[in-house]
Amino acid sequence: MVVTGTIRTMGLPDDLLLRPAVEATRRIALSLLDEANAASARMDDPSDEEALHDFRVAVRRLRSLARAHERHLGDAIEKKRRDQFKELQKWTGGARDTEVQIEHLERLAKPIASVDAKAGIDSLRESLEATLAAASTRGVKKARKRFARLDQKLRDPLGHATVSLVTEDATYGAVLAGLAREHVATLADLLAAARSVDDQEPLHTARIATKRLRYLVEPARVSDARAIAIVKRCKRLQDVLGHIQDMHVFQATLKAAAAEAKPAHLPGVLALQEGTDAELERAFGELEAEFLGEQLDALVDSIEWFARALDGARQTETERKYLLEQLPPFLAKGEPVPGSGAKVSSKELRQGYLPGDKVRERLREVRKGRTVTRLRTIKGGSGLQRIEVEEEASAEVFDQMWPLTEGCRVHKRRYSVPDGALVWVVDEFLDRELVLAEVELPSPDVRPPIPTWMAPHLVRDVTGEDEYVNLNLAR
DSSP states (O other), X not given: OEEEEEOOOOOOOTTGGGSBHHHHHHHHHHHHHHHHHHHHHHTTOTTOTTHXXXXXXXXXXXXXXXXXXXXXXXXXXXXXXXXXXXXXXXXXXXXXXXXXXXXXXXXXXXXXXXXXXXXXXXXXXXXXXXXXXXXXXXXXXXXXXXXXXXXXXXHHHHTEEEEESSSOOOBHHHHHHHHHHHHHHHHHHHHHTOOSTTOHHHHHHHHHHHHHHHHHHGGGGGTOHHHHHHHHHHHHHHHHHHHHHHHHHHHHHHHHHHHHOOTTTHHHHHHHHHHHHHHHHHHHHHHHHHHSTHHHHHHHHHHHHHHHXXXXXXXXXXXXXXXXXXXXXXXXXXXOOTTTOOOOEEEEEXXXXXXXXXXXXXXXXXXXXXXXXXXXXXXXXXXXXXXXXXXXXXXXHHHHHGGGGTTSEEEEEEEEEEETTEEEEEEEESSSSOEEEEEEOSSTTOOOOOOTTTGGGEEXXXXXXXXXXXXXXXX
């Protein structure tokens, strides 16, 4: 059975890694379009200094996603559209690069006390500001108009995903595992080739490879704690490599300025060159200490650990479920996790199942604070394998369909509790005396340690007991 579902922008679902890759990648693309749109609107505010940067990052992530997932996005983002993303980056690149150079000039100029250097620094600042004004007028305005048209053309094809409820379409997690291994192998080769700060080409290419790896893993943060640590590590590496790249670019700017400088301006340019050279050496030292040699091996190992967990979970949702005698008191009081101080999130779920045989449609209303989301989900498959197609429903449609779920409903409050690399989900049923806890695992062979906050309330492991299957609990 093949189902075509409509995808609207609702954020990324908690089970993103278990969704079919064709659906998950479209959800990610739509969320990035939303981010780019929001950043573009902020550029109307001249005091918002980060708007252009955020716009460029969202577009860069879209381009990276389209490049990595060309097979799964299919015609939704064809080569013509990918080339247009590249053009958007090119049109806004001059303005952003000049902004960064001005920021570095201001920082490097602060410790320079020489009066003779002031004229040259002021002259270079005026030149960069003039370049920025021209680039902002031409490229940024052009890019915003083109993006608005591109956004309109992409939303409809991205908003539809066709998946099979019978065949085993590759999950996003399984695809991500393979891509993560490929990306980190490329990055490791590039970093190994960087022997000194003068190796500009491998350092520059490694910076791009780091961004691609980070952007690839980032969407997994919604459902995999390992991804959070990897993204943080990649962000630090990206910052170090980015600073080296910025200093190389600024070196070239200063070299050109020195060649054309008036005698009165030369001392300022030379003082900035000296500061830039020192920054480069310091940044490469950080790279060696934090990311080369054994540290590089550790980064590769962390990606492999992450990928193996996704391999173990491919095509299946593997979880263990436990019966608790009561809700742990700290959850009832809205307190952080004892011991770790981690923040707990909660939401109220009201869900019901429509009559069906092989395919069941689920209605779910999610309340989190003042936000209410209503979802329709078609579920298919058997055993551990689960394929879902989900879309948002209006209040009117939800209210019309809800009576059909009579006799097959559940009402509960769900708590998400971080515990090391795992996230436990505790369901407090509001329509009966029942508390269940479950945790998603990388493979069926893994038995998680029982958290200290849960142990005093544990009755037994009920994994595999039909009585505690979600659908069977509905009444």
